[in-house]
Structures are given as structure tokens and as C-alpha cells.
Amino acid sequence: MDTSRSYLEPSSFSKKMAAAIIIVYAVITLIPISWMVMTSFKNVDSAISYPPEVLFEPSLEGYVNLFTNRSRQSQEYLDSLPPPENWYEELVRSREMVITGPSKFLGRYSNSMIIGFGSTFASVFLGALAAYAFSRFRVPLKDDLLFFILSTRMFPPIAVAVPIFIMYRKLGLGDTHLGMIILYTVVNLSLAVWLLKGFMDEIPKEYEEAAMIDGYSRLQAFFKVVLPQAMTGIAATAIFCMIFSWNEYAFAVLLTQFNAQTAPPFIPTIIGEGGLDWPAIGAGTTLFLLPVMIFTIILRKHLLRGITFGAVRK
Amino acid sequence: MSVKKKFKGLSDKAVGWLFIGPTVLLLLAINIYPLIYAIKMSFTNFYANKIGREPQFVGLKNYIKVLNKEAIWEKMQVTASFMFWTLLLQAIIGLGLALLLNRKFKGNELLTTLIVLPMMLSPAVVGVFWTYLYNPQVGLFNYVVNFFYDLGSFDMIGSSTLAPWAIVIVDTWMWTPFTMLICLAGLRSVPNYLYEAAEVDRASKWQQFIYITLPSVLPFLLLALLFRGIENFKMFDMVVELTSGGPGSATELASINLKREAFEKWKTGYSSAFAVILFVTIFGFGNVYVKVMNKIKER
Numbered sequence: 001m002d003t004s005r006s007y008l009e010p011s012s013f014s015k016k017m018a019a020a021i022i023i024v025y026a027v028i029t030l031i032p033i034s035w036m037v038m039t040s041f042k043n044v045d046s047a048i049s050y051p052p053e054v055l056f057e058p059s060l061e062g063y064v065n066l067f068t069n070r071s072r073q074s075q076e077y078l079d080s081l082p083p084p085e086n087w088y089e090e091l092v093r094s095r096e097m098v099i100t101g102p103s104k105f106l107g108r109y110s111n112s113m114i115i116g117f118g119s120t121f122a123s124v125f126l127g128a129l130a131a132y133a134f135s136r137f138r139v140p141l142k143d144d145l146l147f148f149i150l151s152t153r154m155f156p157p158i159a160v161a162v163p164i165f166i167m168y169r170k171l172g173l174g175d176t177h178l179g180m181i182i183l184y185t186v187v188n189l190s191l192a193v194w195l196l197k198g199f200m201d202e203i204p205k206e207y208e209e210a211a212m213i214d215g216y217s218r219l220q221a222f223f224k225v226v227l228p229q230a231m232t233g234i235a236a237t238a239i240f241c242m243i244f245s246w247n248e249y250a251f252a253v254l255l256t257q258f259n260a261q262t263a264p265p266f267i268p269t270i271i272g273e274g275g276l277d278w279p280a281i282g283a284g285t286t287l288f289l290l291p292v293m294i295f296t297i298i299l300r301k302h303l304l305r306g307i308t309f310g311a312v313r314k
Numbered sequence: 315m316s317v318k319k320k321f322k323g324l325s326d327k328a329v330g331w332l333f334i335g336p337t338v339l340l341l342l343a344i345n346i347y348p349l350i351y352a353i354k355m356s357f358t359n360f361y362a363n364k365i366g367r368e369p370q371f372v373g374l375k376n377y378i379k380v381l382n383k384e385a386i387w388e389k390m391q392v393t394a395s396f397m398f399w400t401l402l403l404q405a406i407i408g409l410g411l412a413l414l415l416n417r418k419f420k421g422n423e424l425l426t427t428l429i430v431l432p433m434m435l436s437p438a439v440v441g442v443f444w445t446y447l448y449n450p451q452v453g454l455f456n457y458v459v460n461f462f463y464d465l466g467s468f469d470m471i472g473s474s475t476l477a478p479w480a481i482v483i484v485d486t487w488m489w490t491p492f493t494m495l496i497c498l499a500g501l502r503s504v505p506n507y508l509y510e511a512a513e514v515d516r517a518s519k520w521q522q523f524i525y526i527t528l529p530s531v532l533p534f535l536l537l538a539l540l541f542r543g544i545e546n547f548k549m550f551d552m553v554v555e556l557t558s559g560g561p562g563s564a565t566e567l568a569s570i571n572l573k574r575e576a577f578e579k580w581k582t583g584y585s586s587a588f589a590v591i592l593f594v595t596i597f598g599f600g601n602v603y604v605k606v607m608n609k610i611k612e613r
Binding site: 010014015016018019021022023025026029030031032033035036039047048049050051052126127129130132133134136137139145148149151152154155156157158159160161162163164165166167182183185186189190193215217218219220222243246247249250253254263264265267268276278281282285288289292293295296297300303304307308311312 | 322323324326327329330332333334336337338340341344345346347348349351352355362411414415417418419420421422423425426427428429430431432433434435436437438439441442443444445446447451452453454457487491492495496499534537538541544547548550551554555568569572573576577582585586589590592593596597600
């Protein structure tokens with residue numbers, strides 16, 4: 001068997017060529033991401049030097065600027081102040097500025113967390129229930145219902161944003177965490193139902209039937225037998241929902257402003273003196289993208305399934 | 315079927331409704347109701363910022379206005395050319411990368427994961443960051459281009475001939491891994507015996523590629539393009555942060571124009587009509603595409 005297949009195996013030269021091209025592509029494609037991380041560790045001057053600096057003295061100025069608000073002061077005023085209490089105050093003073101307070105970044109970041117986790121939990125929970133019913137029961141108009149659920153994903157967000165904006169204003173849900181959680185839950189539901197249905201289809205029916213013969217009710221069988229079996233699928237689905245909520249921009253920029261604004265609409269507004277503060281934006285971007293990169297690495301086995309709504313499984 | 319009665323608790327039918335009910339209700343409330351509301355508003359002269367004024371029914375006036383407006387056709391053209399170039403580039407590069415990765419060399423799993431990273435990132439944040447890379451004075455992109463071919467100073471975002479390419483490049487950078495992953499799945503689904511039989515029949519490698527590999531990957535590639543097509547038709551976040559539709563309206567895609575009409579000029583009735591037209595377009599094209607795709611799959 002092995003010998004019969006050997007001529008199908010690409011030659012070692014062609015393998016090496018393929019590897020070389022792929023490595024070159026990977027390096028090129030990672031340059032923008034590495035550049036962003038590098039920029040976050042530059043100081044404001046070296047971020048705007050030309051030619052772009054590949055080797056530079058690392059600085060935490062971007063991170064300090066990201067987390068603080070500062071104002072420029074005269075040298076006399078600075079001299080009149082007591083000596084700086086910590087390293088970041090010293091760094092800001094060296095730029096002839098004083099820290100006037102914390103920036104909004106932390107609040108925006110935690111909004112992203114709250115809304116992300118809230119909506120992920122809700123959509124995975126509701127999605128798991130619906131997926132189970134679609135997977136096991138004879139539901140009238142099943143295919144139409146499933147297609148309807150998928151089709152809600154085709155709406156351009158802006159198309160439904162105005163009615164939702166008006167509706168939320170009436171209900172008092174505008175610019176609230178709850179409103180955004182409900183909205184993202186609904187957007188993620190289609191993905192959750194489709195993905196989880198695929199995972200549940202793979203769990204043999206016999207498991208819960210055996211449990212029911214042993215005296216479990218259908219509900220008990222679902223919670224005690226099926227859910228634990230589907231745990232991998234649920235985790236993968238949850239990460240996908242989380243990434244979506246985390247990255248979402250259109251609804252966030254249109255429906256939130258002060259209270260429930262998430263990080264994606266906020267990061268572009270970080271402005272330093274005389275234009276955008278690139279190290280601070282780099283720092284915000286790095287902190288914001290880091291969790292997603294870690295998630296992607298965890299998810300790599302289920303990636304394909306997630307991005308195709310379960311249409312392609314292997 | 316009567317066996318079921320032996321089990322205790324709720325009947326399967328009741329559990330079924332209990333499980334599906336909340337999902338369907340939520341989708342109806344937050345997705346379908348707003349859509350119907352939008353359709354209703356599209357027949358009125360409603361302005362969402364003028365709260366006191368009673369909207370009046372104007373019939374098809376908004377639709378006629380949208381379809382007769384030359385600017386709208388320009389936006390559609392911008393959207394269409396953005397879709398054409400991104401889908402073309404992503405199909406070619408994605409398929410190419412998938413063919414290479416399918417050679418199963420050492421470390422290809424790690425490399426696949428690395429290549430996939432850009433597509434998981436927040437498009438809006440990616441858009442902001444690329445404005446830095448494209449910066450005409452200090453941008454890395456400009457430096458690299460000038461390093462290989464001296465163009466002097468050029469502004470990818472500020473020039474109306476280059477800006478459409480600026481968004482095509484970023485979208486291709488982000489989403490090529492998507493087509494790549496799906497094509498790779500297609501390649502791995504081809505059973506080995508097909509190639510074995512072809513070897514026995516002395517088919518050349520090239521013939522094997524044309525008659526076995528391509529036809530098996532094609533449905534996967536078409537599926538990937540369907541997903542990307544829908545997403546790019548709706549494209550908003552990355553482009554808003556990168557060029558905000560400019561300069562002028564060189565990169566003003568349909569969604570960006572819709573946002574301007576709806577949330578800056580507050581022409582709710584008019585923009586709702588535009589939204590409905592966009593939705594019908596995407597739905598219509600999507601359906602036709604799926605039909606064609608299924609025909610190809612059957613062959």
C-alpha cells in the first residue's frame with residue numbers, strides 16, 4: 001500500500017519549493033502585524049522618523065499615552081511641581097506635560113469585555129437549545145427555518161441600524177450594555193445555531209436515548225448527556241461569537257457613544273498633539289488584537305468550520 | 315413512535331418549541347421587525363432626527379429617487395469594482411497558497427495558523443493601522459515600494475486613483491487566508507485513488523490538475539467567493555477607518571453612502587429605500603449564485 005502511494009507524494013524538491021514560497025508569504029503577511037507591535041514600543045519621535053526605524057530604543061510612551069490624558073505645561077510650572085512620583089510621570093514630564101487623569105481606554109476595553117462575554121454566553125446558550133431541537137426533532141419547515149436564521153446574517157448592518165436606533169431610543173436601550181448585548185446576541189445566533197447543529201449531529205442519538213431509558217427526561221438527557229458531549233463544539237462556537245462581538249464596529253459606532261462604546265470605535269480617536277499618536281494607537285491595537293490572536297491559535301482545528309458556518313467541516 | 319410515551323417529562327414536541335422558540339422570537343424582534351420597519355419607512359418622507367413631525371406616505375418616490383440618482387450608480391460601480399478585484403485576487407492567491415500548502419511539508423500547520431491571523435482581526439482597527447503604513451511621509455508601505463521601485467512620494471489614501479487600490483490591498487491581505495483555508499479543505503477531500511487511476515492511465519501532472527484537482531476544488535472556491543462576496547458587498551468598517559470613503563467619493567462603497575444618508579443627513583425614508591434595494595440585490599444575486607454553484611457541483 002505504501003509503495004503504491006509513493007508516486008503520489010510530491011518530490012522532496014517540490015516540497016521544499018512550496019515551503020519556501022509559503023514562508024515568504026507568511027513573513028510578508030505578518031509584517032503589518034509585527035510593525036504594529038513594534039510601533040507600540042516606540043516613542044513618538046521614532047514612530048514618525050523616515051526611513052522607518054527597524055531598530056529602535058524601546059519605550060513605553062505609547063502605553064503611557066494610551067492609558068492617560070495629558071496636558072502641555074510651561075517649563076516654569078513643571079519646575080514648580082514636586083518631583084515625579086513614578087516612572088510614567090517622569091516620562092510624561094520629560095515631554096513637558098503633566099498627567100491630568102486616566103484615559104477612557106480602560107473603560108472602552110472593559111465595555112468590549114462585558115458586551116463580548118454577555119452576548120457570547122447568551123447566543124451560545126440559546127443557539128445550543130435551538131441547534132439541539134433542529135438536530136433531533138422533526139421540526140415543521142425545518143429547512144426554511146434554518147435558512148431564515150442564516151439569511152439574517154446577510155443584512156447589511158447599516159440597513160437595520162436606523163430602525164434599531166429608533167426602537168432602542170423608544171425602549172431606552174440606546175447606548176446601554178444590555179442593548180448591545182441583545183444586539184450582538186442576535187447577530188451571533190445564526191452562527192451559533194448552524195455551527196452547533198453540526199456538532200450535535202455528530203453526537204450519536206443512542207447516548208441520550210440510553211439515558212432516557214434509564215429514567216432521564218428529555219431535558220435532563222440534554223443537559224446531563226448531550227451538553228457535556230458537545231463541549232468542544234460549544235467552546236469553539238463561543239470563541240467565534242466572542243471574536244465577532246469583539247471586532248464588531250458598525251453597530252458600535254452607530255448605536256453607542258459614551259456609556260457602552262466598545263474599543264473598535266474608540267481606538268481610531270486616540271489623537272496626540274499634531275495628529276494621530278501612533279505609538280498609543282499601536283499600543284491600543286496591540287492590546288486589543290492580542291486576545292484574538294491567542295484565540296485563533298486555540299481555535300485552529302475548528303477554524304474552517306467556524307468561518308463557513310459549518311458548511312465545510314474538515 | 316408510541317415508545318416515546320414511556321419517557322417522563324415534557325413531550326419532544328414541547329421541548330422542541332421551548333428550545334427553538336426563544337431564538338426565533340429574538341430574530342423576529344431584532345432582525346425581522348426592524349427590516350419590516352425599514353420597508354415601511356422607505357415609503358415615507360420620515361426624518362429620524364425630527365421627532366415631532368408626522369411622516370407622510372409618499373409611495374414609490376424614494377425608490378424612484380434612489381434609482382435615478384447618478385451618484386448611487388457611481389457608488390454601485392465603486393462597490394462592484396472593489397468586489398471584482400478583491401475576489402479575483404483572493405481566488406488566485408488563495409488557491410495558489412492552498413495548492414502549495416497541500417504539499418504537506420514539515421511545519422505547514424504552524425504556517426497555516428500564522429497566515430490566517432490577519433483575517434481574525436478587527437477590520438476597523440486594521441483600517442486605522444493601515445493609514446499609518448500608507449502614510450506618504452513615514453509609512454512603511456511607501457518605504458518598501460520605493461525601496462524596490464523609486465516612485466518618489468505618493469499617497470495611497472489621498473489620491474483618488476490610488477485609494478481604490480489601497481482598500482483592495484488591505485482586503486486582500488486580510489481575507490486571502492479565507493479562500494486559502496476553504497480551498498485547502500477542497501484539495502484534501504480529493505480521494506487518492508483518482509490520482510492513482512490517472513497515473514495508471516499515464517495522465518500527465520498537468521492533465522491531472524486540470525481534470526481532477528480543479529473540478530474538485532471549484533465548488534469550494536465558489537463557496538468561499540460567495541461568503542466573501544456577501545461580506546464585501548456589505549463592506550463598511552475597514553474602509554471607513556482607512557479612507558472614510560474618500561478622497562471625494564473614490565472609495566465610497568454602497569454601505570458607506572448609506573450610512574451618510576441615514577446617520578449624517580438623517581434622510582430616513584430615502585436611506586431606507588436604498589437599504590431595501592441593497593438587500594434585494596444581495597439576496598437576488600446570492601440566490602442565483604447558489605443555484606449556479608449547485609449546478610456546477612452536480613456535474
